[in-house]
Amino acid sequence: MRKVELGVFMPVGSNGFLMSKRTPRYHPTFELHRDIAQVAEDIGLDYLFWMGKWMGFGGASGFWENTIEPISMASALAPLTTRLKLFATINPLLFHPAVAAKIISTVDNISGGRFGINVVTGNTLEELEQMGVVPDGYSDYRYEYADEWLSVAKMLWSEERSTFEGRFFTLDNCVSNPKPLSKPYPKIVSAGLSGDGMAFAAKHSDYQFVGLRAADVLRMREAAAAQGREVKVVTSMFLVHGETDAAADREFEAIRDDLDVEAVENLIRSFERDNRDSYKDRTSHLRQPNTVGFGSGTPVMGSPDTMAQKLCEMIVESGIDGIQFTFVDFVKDLKFFGTEVLPKLKSMLARHDIVVADAPAMAAAA
Ligand SMILES: Cc1cc2nc3c(=O)[nH]c(=O)nc-3n(C[C@H](O)[C@H](O)[C@H](O)COP(=O)(O)O)c2cc1C
Secondary structure, three states, X not given: OEEOEEEEEOOOEOOOOEOEOOOOOOOOOHHHXXXXXXXXXXXXXXXXXXXXXXXXXXXXXXXXXXXXXXXXXXHHHHHHOOOOEEEEEEOHHHOOHHHHHHHHHHHHHHOOOOEEEEEOOOOOOHHHHOOOOOOOOHHHHHHHHHHHHHHHHHHHHHOOOEEEEOOOOEEEEEOOOOOOOOOXXXXXXXXXOOHHHHHHXXXXXXXXXXXXXXXXXXXXXXXXXXXXXXOEEEEEEEEEEOOOHHHHHHHHHHHHHOEOXXXXXXXXXXXXXXXXXXXXXXXXXXXXOOOOEOOOXXXXXXXXXXXXXXXXXXXXXHOOOEEEEEOOOHHXXXXXXXXXXXXXXXXXXXXXXXXXXXXXXXXXXX
């Protein structure tokens, strides 16, 4: 039986992932995140995932004008949830690994061993440059830095005292207790698209984000296998529900037609400033006529029957191990997904020996 984990890509920034003047304007409050977590747990999903964003991109929609800090939010939700895994993003440049090791152990402890981290090296360097923390030449050694940072954290999580002299960090008989509850370490997630990013995932990660192409999924698994490791390959999708297919299509088209072009252009400018090879696809993707946002994931539109059918086909064909969802209205649409789509999807996937959302439901989603 193949298990596919389902999660929510939490809206850490204002307006979630959509850059449109049509969609609701809102901020990423604790109450919003608590309500999403409650529904996710009620309908039996597996995890919540928070990015770490440090600036917005303006425009008429005020895209990401507020962004919450993800570890604090995951920590606040840990005692309010019982089963969901909680993944929060951390950027090695912003925390000494001994400080990070202790923060992560603490949240892992609060959550009863349900906490994991997404290790990133800077989506756009502008976010970090505004703080004056980017060392000279950093873009050439981002993943070398992250590799050493994580190796140091792992030492501190597993040794009584650590002494280490590296290129970036020094430990002198350093102690870090308590250790995390998760053994050997809290789960590691990553999402690098470059060769160095994929190599980091092969060496360290339990989960790696890729697109939906079966070839990419396979390539990532093979890279991890070459290191004697297994990595679960995951992706993001944007679900647009409708009572009918036509209604869902109309909703998507309205969001797209009212695109906040200024916010999109601001984001493209920020990517082009870094001029990273791994971003060529990303900026051309943002310029495509069907763009509705950033990070929202592959759009899937339809009535509950169509949505379940499309998701089933994508899961079967891609070989993916997990999907995290984004929505227009996270609480309302996640409830709709739980009551109208998920039961159909479960029975379709069961015919392929695939199981999703199999945790005992806490209560029926209202
Ligand atoms: C689902 C997902 C979440 C991401 N979250 C963050 C994040 O929170 N912060 C960040 O700086 N980058 C984030 N990224 C960007 C990646 O970590 C990575 O930098 C990007 O895919 C470019 O690849 P590269 O770093 O190998 O050049 C995310 C990417 C994906 C697909």
